[in-house]
Amino acid sequence: MSVFTTADYTTDKLTPGQRRVMLAAVDADGQLPDGANQRVLNNIPETWARTDAAAGGRFLTAEGRAALAPLGRFSLLARANPETGSLPGTTGHSDMLALVRDGLAVLQDSDGRPVPVADRWERGNSLRITERGRRLVGMPLTAPEFAERHPVGSRAMWKQKEGEPARPVAILGWPLANGTVYVMPVGTHLSYAACRDRPVPAEQIRPAPQVPTTTVADRSDERRNTMTDRKPAPTLDAELEALRGLAAAVVKPMTPGAETWEQVKTLEERATAGYELAERFAEFDQQATADRRAPKAWSIGRELSEEQVAAELEKRPELRALGGMVATLAQMGMAPWQMANLVRKVQAHKQAGAEES
Known part of the structure; x- marks a missing residue:
């Protein structure tokens, strides 16, 4: 996949037909759909979608991705929280309409339900990046290995040059396809410019040292x-x-x-x-x-009736993995939420073992 960087910014405008076809290509890992209108495909220049004879199709270039998202909108999408999907700061009205129109972002309420753009100013409503938006800016759809070592919101050290002291930073996102990750410098006596979030090469990030x-x-x-x-x-x-x-x-x-x-x-x-x-x-x-x-x-065990066990299973479906052990564990002093945590840990351990094998 071609990597879209801010250097590829373009002011060229797409026609509605070109935009529809190229957005569909974003969903298909960059390949233009074969069933699209041939006239529209012919009008898309090679600088936006290069022909790959070996792969048998045309694929979006960095310039084509830049044409879909001007610099300001790209920065908004790249700065989205990858775990919650929320876009940072304040989004201009025209940018919001364009992002929602192209399916790169969606306006949702506090419960995660889509709402019309006219309700933007209602309390609790916010823009969140979509899967298409993640693909466009090169944001992983799931947490990569890097995020397991440096989760979003954790602290790390950023060493820009050899011989310079490392700077403490807060991790704001996952590594993008261009090899950068957004961080926020932290510490005292920092200037306004030094306190701004920025993309830095992921290889320059190191774990925060532990105090001896x-x-x-x-x-x-x-x-x-x-x-x-x-x-x-x-x-x-x-x-x-x-x-x-x-x-x-x-x-x-x-x-x-x-x-x-x-x-x-x-x-x-x-x-x-x-x-x-x-x-x-x-x-x-x-x-x-x-x-x-x-x-x-949880220190004092208790007897659970069949009705109480059924109610707990309905409330916490993950407890079904314990079978008839729910009542036994309750007698031993475990609360239902502790049983649920136990099941989740075992399932996570099995999944990790399956992925390693």
């Missing part, structure tokens, strides 16, 4: 032994103290009059400490929530 365990303030020998000798996990109170130490490292003051490299190093240490703080706080919050709900929700 020995450098975290107030981490006791007991906590270190827990990670190495598999001693019992620390209590919630002990973990809270460790989180307070991490928070102190995040807001560590900068030395007045320090050299630039020293300030950059301090910022990187703050960033890495912040990443660990966010991850460990999420685990702490889950443990604290489970501990608080334990006496009521």
Whole structure:
């Protein structure tokens, strides 16, 4: 597939017939449909759709894709959140009408139902990219392997040139067909221009480094032994103290009059400490929530009648995989939502094993 980049921007206008045929080609991996009107096919120049004798057909070029989406609309589609499909920022009225007309985006309400473009200003309505829009800008239809290492919204390090310090960034999308991924630089003391999202080569993105365990303030020998000798996990109170130490490292003051490299190093240490703080706080919050709900929700087993089991199966169809084990697991103290999580994890593990084989 030819890769559409912003350098291929064109102001040439298509006729309605050419647009219909070329949009249909986007849905067919770039190949012009054979059953289209021959006069329309003859009027599409080779610069937009090149003949491939070996493959037996004509295929869209980068210039042809650029003719379908001017630069501004391409940027909107390329910046769409690949997981939710929502387009960022404010879309002009004419661009919105064109994207919806061409099937590159759809206006939906908060429940995901399509709504007329006249209801654009209703609360909760927003534009979302379609499968055709993803194909046009080279956005994967499903999460690629790269996204498993750097999920959308996660933090990573962007090293633009060798010898320069890596910059912390937030991942905004999946890698596009042209090898770039949209990121947002993060950190303190950034200028307005530096805080803008931008496409960068995917090979320049690296995982965010983890803070060494020995450098975290107030981490006791007991906590270190827990990670190495598999001693019992620390209590919630002990973990809270460790989180307070991490928070102190995040807001560590900068030395007045320090050299630039020293300030950059301090910022990187703050960033890495912040990443660990966010991850460990999420685990702490889950443990604290489970501990608080334990006496009521799952610590005490309960007997389920056949009617209650049937009601749970109707509410959570994934529990049907457990068969008659639902009542047994309930007696052991598991709540229905825990059973559902167990089933989903097993199914994900099987699927991952099937894909590897």
